[in-house]
Amino acid sequence: MKIITSGASYLDIDAYACCIAYAELLNLQGIPARAVSSAKPNASVSKTVLDWGRAFQTHEPSLTDEFILVDVSDYHHFDPLVVLDQVVEVIDHHPGYENYWAKKLGSAADIRPIGAAATQVFQRWQTSDLLAKISEQSAALLATAILDNTLNFTSQMTTAADIDAYAELAFRAKLATDWPEKYFLECQASIESDLANALAADLKRLKPENNLPQVFAQMTVWDADALLKKHRPAISQWMAEQGDDWMLNVISIRDGKSCFLAEPVSSQRKLNHLLTLDWHAGMADHAPSILRKELLKLGQHTNL
Structure with missing residues (x-):
């Protein structure tokens, strides 16, 4: 079983979306996978996002499980369920641990400067030739994660790949054109509460x-x-x-x-x-x- 998970302290929308959407892709490819986390979502995972109904699964890790880490590469902050020696893939856009994972995993470590890890997961959907089968919920999650992590495309970390990925995902998710404003207003209301x-x-x-x-x-x-x-x-x-x-x-x-x-x-x-x-x-x-x-x-x- 492939366990897709992220950091220990909290799940932001990028980690949340990547875990769920990547697990969906692997299962479509015939690779048993589950999105699992010990951490709770933070305010970036808004009520509307939660209402889309794509939840994490429960799973007791076994000695034969393999771990895929998304939106995190600092092994000091992995979810406590992760066994470091059983990590087989890392997808992240935070700097600092590129060399460590390149030596350990080679090309299975995809750590690069880009607006959102969700864009990296989207690219895996693209190259798999299964993008037509992505669920509306996973498309919406990945699109929203790109919005959040690129700060509505105003962040200096934003790349053309992020912009293109959002356009494709928002279309497949049938997101309204005013979704960005609604989403960030909802996050603010949650924070203030x-x-x-x-x-x-x-x-x-x-x-x-x-x-x-x-x-x-x-x-x-x-x-x-x-x-x-x-x-x-x-x-x-x-x-x-x-x-x-x-x-x-x-x-x-x-x-x-x-x-x-x-x-x-x-x-x-x-x-x-x-x-x-x-x-x-x-x-x-x-x-x-x-x-x-x-x-x-x-x-x-x-x-x-």
Whole structure:
């Protein structure tokens, strides 16, 4: 059995979509596969997405199972059910572990800069000649993951492959033209209804060598200014409780920018080494919007 899974702490829409859609493809190819996860979906897996009805399966791993990891390649953060020596394929777009997996798996490690891992899974559907058989739900999941991970195609990580994949998948999923706005508004409503869980669900604790604040939370919403105006005190209090070196990146789809909230001055200084920012009372905007994985890449190439 091939077990398709992702990270340990949370499932964003990219990981969620990739697990389900890739398991569907492998089963169509006659390869027994299951999408399995110990982690819970975060706010990017909206109510409408959940209502599409494509759920993960339960499975007790056996000694003969093989694992395929999607949207993650850092083995420190794999789902706890993963047995490292039984990993046979990795599909990811986060930098840092390319060499490790290239040595271990060769061409079965597909780790490259692209907007969404969902695009990589779509490309597997394309080359399989089974794209005509993809379910509407899997097409919709992959399309939505591309929307989210490319920040509605405004991220600097967006490639032509992401744009083409979305067009094909949205057509096959019969998604409405206003789906992007509806989706991001729904994500924002979910975040605002439970801020603490939304922050915890996309928070990473980074090592000092990353040259970024060690507590780094991220969320994507339709209107970041409105969210921060309404909820900043609660957000600041919660983040400060996580440590004394922290930041939040609120990505605003409506106006294509990142709103950084980082009240510790030392945290602001770290960001100033990577970007030109104008801080006002612990906040700074950056346009175009920038993802945490992009900042991590910048940090890896910066000596402080």
